[in-house]
Each structure stands twice: as C-alpha cells, then as structure tokens.
Amino acid sequence: MGSLFKPKMPMLPPVQPLPEPPKAELSETEKAKIKAEQDAIERRRRGRKSTILTSPLIEEARVEKKTLLGA
Numbered sequence: 001m002g003s004l005f006k007p008k009m010p011m012l013p014p015v016q017p018l019p020e021p022p023k024a025e026l027s028e029t030e031k032a033k034i035k036a037e038q039d040a041i042e043r044r045r046r047g048r049k050s051t052i053l054t055s056p057l058i059e060e061a062r063v064e065k066k067t068l069l070g071a
Helices: 027-053
Strands: none
Touching: none
C-alpha cells in the first residue's frame, strides 16, 4: 500500500575508478631534510630521559640541608 506513493529511484551511473596519482621522485637534499626532521621528532619524543645517568654502582647522592650563614 505504501509503494503507490513512493517515487522510484533512478538507476545510478557506474562508478569510475580513480586514476593513479603521479609518483614524485625526491631529490637527495629533500630526502636528507625529511630524515633530519624525523630524527628531531624522535629526539623530542625520547626527551631528557636518555641524559640521566643512573647505575647501581653509583653511590647515593649526599643530601645535606644548607644552613643560613653557616650557623
């Protein structure tokens, strides 16, 4: 009963495949620039954690509270 008042959908045209994008060749300077950027990102990601030296062989740090005027 409801099909009487519904308009019929027209047939859709077939979908055309997209053409392949052109492949860009990078020069050596561009490759070096990209590599340097990736290395910088990796260094920032690691942070200062790699600069902290810890070892079980190192003695514990001396923690002394300084007094005012040497008193």
